Structure formats: structure tokens, C-alpha cells
Amino acid sequence: MSEQSKPALLLAEFKDPADLLHAAEKVREAGYTQFDCHSPFPIHGMDAAMGLKRSPLGWIVGIMALTGAGLGMLLQWWTSVQAYPLVISGKPFFSYQAFIPVTFGLAVLFGAVTALLGMLFLNRLPKPYHPLFYSENFQRVTDDAFFISIECNDPRFNEEETGSFLKSIGGTSIEILPE
Amino acid sequence: MSEIVENQAVKSEPLILNNPTFSSITNDVSGLVESKAPMPWYLLLAMSGSLALMMFGMIGYLFVEGIGIWGVNIPVGWGWAIINFVFWVGIGHAGTLISAILFLLRQKWRTSINRFAEGMTIFAVICALIFPGIHVGRIWVVYWLFPIPNQMSMWPNFRSPLLWDVFAVFTYFLVSLMFWYMGLIPDLATLRDRATSKIKRTLYGFFALGWRGANRQWKHYEMAYLLLAGLSTPLVLSVHSVVSTDFATSQLPGWHTTIFPPYFVAGAVFSGFAMVTTLSIIVRKVYKIEHIITVNHLERMAKVMMATGMMVGFAYSCEFFIAWYGGNGYELFTFVNRALGPYAWGYWTMISCNVLVPQLFWFKKLRRSVPVLFVATIFINIGMWFERFVIVVSSLSQDFLPSSWDYYKPSIFDIGTFVGSFGLFFTLFLLFIKFLPIIAMSEVKGVLPQADPHHKQHHD
Numbered sequence: 233m234s235e236q237s238k239p240a241l242l243l244a245e246f247k248d249p250a251d252l253l254h255a256a257e258k259v260r261e262a263g264y265t266q267f268d269c270h271s272p273f274p275i276h277g278m279d280a281a282m283g284l285k286r287s288p289l290g291w292i293v294g295i296m297a298l299t300g301a302g303l304g305m306l307l308q309w310w311t312s313v314q315a316y317p318l319v320i321s322g323k324p325f326f327s328y329q330a331f332i333p334v335t336f337g338l339a340v341l342f343g344a345v346t347a348l349l350g351m352l353f354l355n356r357l358p359k360p361y362h363p364l365f366y367s368e369n370f371q372r373v374t375d376d377a378f379f380i381s382i383e384c385n386d387p388r389f390n391e392e393e394t395g396s397f398l399k400s401i402g403g404t405s406i407e408i409l410p411e
Numbered sequence: 412m413s414e415i416v417e418n419q420a421v422k423s424e425p426l427i428l429n430n431p432t433f434s435s436i437t438n439d440v441s442g443l444v445e446s447k448a449p450m451p452w453y454l455l456l457a458m459s460g461s462l463a464l465m466m467f468g469m470i471g472y473l474f475v476e477g478i479g480i481w482g483v484n485i486p487v488g489w490g491w492a493i494i495n496f497v498f499w500v501g502i503g504h505a506g507t508l509i510s511a512i513l514f515l516l517r518q519k520w521r522t523s524i525n526r527f528a529e530g531m532t533i534f535a536v537i538c539a540l541i542f543p544g545i546h547v548g549r550i551w552v553v554y555w556l557f558p559i560p561n562q563m564s565m566w567p568n569f570r571s572p573l574l575w576d577v578f579a580v581f582t583y584f585l586v587s588l589m590f591w592y593m594g595l596i597p598d599l600a601t602l603r604d605r606a607t608s609k610i611k612r613t614l615y616g617f618f619a620l621g622w623r624g625a626n627r628q629w630k631h632y633e634m635a636y637l638l639l640a641g642l643s644t645p646l647v648l649s650v651h652s653v654v655s656t657d658f659a660t661s662q663l664p665g666w667h668t669t670i671f672p673p674y675f676v677a678g679a680v681f682s683g684f685a686m687v688t689t690l691s692i693i694v695r696k697v698y699k700i701e702h703i704i705t706v707n708h709l710e711r712m713a714k715v716m717m718a719t720g721m722m723v724g725f726a727y728s729c730e731f732f733i734a735w736y737g738g739n740g741y742e743l744f745t746f747v748n749r750a751l752g753p754y755a756w757g758y759w760t761m762i763s764c765n766v767l768v769p770q771l772f773w774f775k776k777l778r779r780s781v782p783v784l785f786v787a788t789i790f791i792n793i794g795m796w797f798e799r800f801v802i803v804v805s806s807l808s809q810d811f812l813p814s815s816w817d818y819y820k821p822s823i824f825d826i827g828t829f830v831g832s833f834g835l836f837f838t839l840f841l842l843f844i845k846f847l848p849i850i851a852m853s854e855v856k857g858v859l860p861q862a863d864p865h866h867k868q869h870h871d
Contacts (some may be wrong), residue, residue, distance in 0.1 A: 275862070
């Protein structure tokens with residue numbers, strides 16, 4: 233946290249979920265785009281207040297689950313028909329009915345791994361360093377505090393104006409955090 | 412109008428008692444991790460750790476000597492190992508039911524118990540995975556279970572339910588682990604932000620992955636949670652169905668029935684809820700969190716046990732009916748033999764514990780009585796173990812030809828390994844309650860009335 237470091241974002245605290253929700257609406261209406269709301273738990277209706285689109289994760293997981301199912305069936309077809317054909321109880325080599333449980337299991341496995349890793353990727357996690365962690369006050373975000381942060385690279389950003397704007401919509405303990 | 416009704420319903424029965432605030436939840440739950448463990452914790456850890464070590468010792472001996480040290484014989488080639496496997500997998504199912512199915516059904520009360528129910532699932536599945544692993548006999552070729560390229564160009568037989576089992580249970584373990592870990596991320600961040608020592612901050616910080624509670628993160632997080640719940644729901648129903656096909660696809664009387672998959676799933680949920688209830692009664696008492704895991708939570712679990720217990724009871728009677736109605740002499744003999752034959756003591760233990768004991772829960776007073784619940788849930792778990800004993804042993808020991816019949820008795824190593832698996836389970840569980848938040852803080856905060864942004868308007 234040197235003297236020369238550029239400011240990265242502006243942080244303001246809000247009283248409770250309702251205040252945070254209304255403040256988020258006002259920040260969005262004021263034309264800011266590079267801002268985020270921080271809370272100890274997800275707040276119902278916040279995506280709409282911030283103007284966020286639905287997470288695309290469902291599509292990614294769906295595609296990967298189907299891939300898992302396809303690869304599962306392919307593995308069983310290849311091992312049972314091509315690599316190691318073996319007559320068992322007179323059943324056909326490609327007994328696809330009996331291959332369903334493993335196909336299903338791999339579909340779920342691929343989907344679940346994608347859900348976790350995809351979530352982390354979309355959230356750019358793990359990210360051990362972030363300007364927000366310079367704030368002593370921000371540590372309470374995982375306890376009972378609610379914050380809005382506006383990034384300095386937002387086109388609408390102006391250190392003084394944005395600060396007083398956050399104050400006018402109910403923000404307290406406003407801080408500017410370095411990169 | 413509907414809003415008012417809803418609000419009254421919430422008021423009449425708050426999920427968390429003692430008027431909690433967000434920070435009181437944080438303090439109550441993180442306090443358990445941050446404070447010094449109570450004396451019983453060390454005692455219990457020493458006891459369960461010793462039992463786990465005993466089990467590992469016995470497994471070592473098993474690897475040296477082979478499965479002849481167990482009581483298995485011909486015809487009873489599947490003994491306690493497979494019983495214990497089914498028992499432990501079944502226990503795990505309640506955790507997934509609570510975390511996934513009750514989430515999809517929007518049962519908000521689950522937030523108080525889901526974290527350690529999920530932990531229980533993972534530890535139970537670890538215990539379960541040990542048994543088929545050591546049961547293979549030639550442990551050095553255990554990798555044959557998996558489709559791994561090898562020098563013999565051999566591949567496993569994918570038409571076999573035993574192989575389905577490998578995939579189902581491993582998938583179940585990994586998915587449960589990921590679901591659990593993802594739920595932990597926000598709470599690990601809480602512990603990181605409260606940490607007093609550098610090592611704690613580094614460790615919790617490492618596993619919290621830099622979580623900062625941003626709504627742009629919550630958006631993907633909630634979607635991922637929903638997807639994992641959606642994926643886990645059919646998975647959990649399929650896992651025990653697949654386990655049951657190990658039996659149902661054979662031609663042995665008493666095993667060869669189509670009722671097995673739903674019957675096994677109901678039994679799994681039944682025994683799992685009994686285990687969650689036993690554990691939560693101990694944890695809430697020892698750690699004084701009776702206001703977070705309330706009697707209401709216990710009562711709801713009792714209702715689930717009553718419902719699933721009666722499904723299991725229905726399955727028992729249905730099996731008997733079909734054995735008679737199906738007109739297969741061997742099938743009928745097997746069932747009559749279960750109730751009146753050499754293993755009748757096991758059968759009637761099962762009936763008493765699984766069918767009679769849950770009938771207590773018809774009475775609200777008994778459902779809400781903690782001592783009654785505690786004793787009843789232990790009986791239910793005993794009964795569910797005996798259910799698997801009856802299924803496995805009575806069918807195998809007396810099958811088609813009387814000349815091949817034999818009575819099965821466990822050896823000291825069967826008993827020791829099973830008791831030791833409880834030691835492993837409780838060791839893992841005790842470490843979990845010491846080092847990780849046992850209540851999902853962020854989720855409990857989310858269901859408090861003041862978490863609703865429209866909460867204030869109701870009061871105006």
C-alpha cells in the first residue's frame with residue numbers, strides 16, 4: 233500500500249439488506265456499470281436491482297453433463313464391443329440398457345465438476361488479493377455488514393462526485409482503496 | 412392478504428430462536444470453532460481414534476492373511492463387509508436429501524442442519540467405500556474395479572451391477588464432497604475474516620479462495636448451488652437403487668425382486684435421518700446451540716422418519732405378499748424362513764426397530780421429546796443394520812439345495828472392523844466439528860426474517 237499506488241475502488245457501507253437493495257438501484261440508475269454489492273448472504277432481488285443477467289452456468293453444466301453421458305456410453309461401447317468383446321450370459325456386446333447406470337453417473341459427475349469449477353471460473357476465483365481486503369471495515373462483510381463498491385475504471389467515476397453520491401444515497405464510512 | 416398469512420406463519424414458528432441477529436449467528440457458530448474444545452471432545456476423539464486405529468490394524472492383518480479371517484463361508488460369501496457397505500451408504504443418503512431435495516422443495520428449516528448432515532454423508536461414504544475395497548480379497552489388483560488400461564488389455568464388465576456400484580458410489584462421494592465444499596466457501600471466508608492468528612487466516616483464507624460476498628459472485632454461486640442440488644437429487648435416488656441391483660439382478664430367492672430399488676432408497680433415508688437426529692441431539696446439547704437446531708427441527712426429522720419407516724414396513728409386507736402370491740416355492744420358503752428360521756432373531760429385531768419404533772412418532776409429545784428421539788433413533792439404526800443382515804445372510808445361508816446350507820457367524824475381525832468403522836466415522840466427525848463451521852452461517856442468515864429486503868415494510 234505505497235504512496236504512489238493508484239486508487240482502485242470506492243467502498244461505502246449500508247445499514248441493512250433493504251438499504252443495500254435500494255442503493256444498488258440508485259447506483260445503476262446513475263449510470264454506473266463497474267460496481268458490486270457485498271453482503272454476508274445472497275439478497276433476494278439484488279440481481280434485478282443491479283441489472284444483472286441470469287448466470288449462464290446452467291447452459292455450461294448442461295452441455296458438460298451431456299458430454300459426460302456421451303463419453304460414458306462411448307467408453308462402454310468401446311471396451312465392450314471393440315477392445316474386449318466378451319460374451320456374458322449370451323447378452324449382446326452392445327447391451328446399451330445395462331450401460332445406462334454408468335452413463336448417468338458420468339453425466340452427473342461431469343455436470344457437478346463443471347458446476348463447481350465453472351462457478352469458480354465465472355467468479356474469477358481463487359483470487360487471494362483484492363483491493364477490498366485493504367479495508368479493515370470490509371472484514372465484516374462475512375459477518376453482518378453490507379457494502380457497495382464502485383471501481384475507479386467505471387466511465388462515470390469521479391472520486392469526489394462518486395463519494396458524495398454514495399453518501400447521498402445512505403452510504404457511510406466511505407473509503408477509497410488502493411490497488 | 413397472502414403476505415399477511417405468510418408473515419403470521421413465520422411469526423408463529425421462527426426457524427431460529429432467541430431473536431438472532433446476523434452477528435449473533437456468526438458469533439454462535441464461529442465461536443464453536445474458535446473456542447477451546449470442551450473436555451468430552453478430547454475424550455471422544457481419543458476413543459474413536461483408537462477404534463479407527465484398531466480397524467486399520469485389522470485391515471492390515473486382513474491384507475496379510477486374506478478374507479479367511481472373517482466369518483464368511485460357502486454359501487455365505489458376502490458377510491458383514493457388504494452389510495456394512497450398504498449400511499454406511501444408506502446413512503449418507505439423509506445428508507444429500509437434506510442438502511439437495513429439501514433445498515429444491517424450499518424447506519428453509521434445512522439450513523440449521525444441512526452442513527453437518529452433508530459432513531455426515533461424506534464420512535459415511537468414506538466408511539462405506541472401505542468395505543468393498545477390502546472385500547475384494549486380492550487387494551493388489553483392486554484397480555481392476557476401474558476401467559484403467561493395463562498390460563492384459565482387459566476391461567471391466569460394464570453389464571455387471573457391481574461395476575455400476577463403483578461408478579455410482581464414487582460419483583456420489585465426489586459430488587457430495589464438492590457440494591459440501593462449495594457450501595463452506597462463504598463460511599470459510601467468515602472464519603478467515605475473524606481469524607486471530609496468522610496460520611488460521613492463511614489456512615481458512617486459502618480454502619475460502621478469496622471470497623468477498625459480491626453479488627456478482629453470489630449470482631453464479633446460487634446458480635451453481637441450484638445445479639448441484641438438481642444433479643444430486645437424481646443421483647442420491649440412483650445410488651441406493653444401484654446398490655440394490657447388486658442383489659436384485661441375482662437369481663437368489665429373497666434378492667430377486669423388483670421392489671428393491673425404492674425399498675432400499677426409503678430405508679436409506681430412514682436410517683440416514685435417524686443418524687442425523689442422533690448426531691444433532693448430541694451436538695446441540697454439547698455445544699449449546701439448542702436455539703439454532705430447535706425441537707422443531709427434530710420434530711420434522713421425526714416426521715420424515717415416520718414416513719420412511721412406514722414405507723420400509725410396507726416393503727416388508729409387500730415382499731411377503733408377493734412371495735406367497737408369486738407362487739414360487741423357493742421364494743416363499745425364504746421368506747417364511749426369515750421369520751421363523753435360524754435367523755428369526757435378526758428378522759424380529761429388524762421388525763421391532765424399523766416398524767414398531769417409528770410408531771412412537773404418531774404422538775406429538777414423543778416427537779418433541781429429546782430423550783425419546785435419541786433412544787428411538789439409535790434403535791432405528793440398529794434395525795436398519797439388521798435389515799441388511801437379514802437380506803444378505805438369510806438368503807445366502809439357505810438357498811436352493813439343503814445340502815449346501817450353512818449357518819453364518821461373524822468372526823472377531825468382522826465385529827472389530829465394523830466397530831472400528833464407527834471409530835473412523837466419529838473421528839472424522841469430531842475433527843469436522845472442531846475445525847469447520849457446523850452450521851451453514853450464510854444460509855441461516857439468509858432465512859432470518861430481517862434478511863428479506865421487504866422485511867421492514869411488513870412492520871409499517
